[in-house]
Amino acid sequence: MKKTLFLVGFFLALTIGSTYAQKFAFIDMEYILGKIPAYENGxxxxxxxxxxxxxxxDKAAQEVEAVYKKYHADLVFLAGEEK
Known part of the structure; x- marks a missing residue:
């Protein structure tokens, strides 16, 4: 009898616990924000x-690359301290 009551109580607790499960939803923020003109302008x-x-x-990187290539080209002509 105790075992039967325990099993009934256990399964009852499981079913009641599952009714309080979290609910969630998917929100498409791109769709919502796409409807706002300020978001599009931003x-x-x-x-x-x-x-x-x-x-x-990109321009700064090209300038650095040019200076680096010039340095390596002039490396032969530089004295020890100038290197």
């Missing part, structure tokens, strides 16, 4: 600034 501005900065970084 993304365009951010993209433009990003392209501008990337071109500045």
């Amino acid at each position: 993304n365009k501005q951010l993209e433009n600034v990003s392209k501008q900065w990337q071109s500045e970084v």
Whole structure:
């Protein structure tokens, strides 16, 4: 009798516990934010600034590469302290 009551109580506890499970939903933020004009404008501005900065970084990298190549080309002619 005790065993039967224990099993009934155990299964009852399991079923009640599962009714309080968390609920969740998927929210498509891209769809929501796509409907906001300010978000679209902000993304365009951010993209433009990003392209501008990337071109500045590329230009600086090319300048560094040119100086590095010039240094290696002139390395033969430099004295010990100048190297």
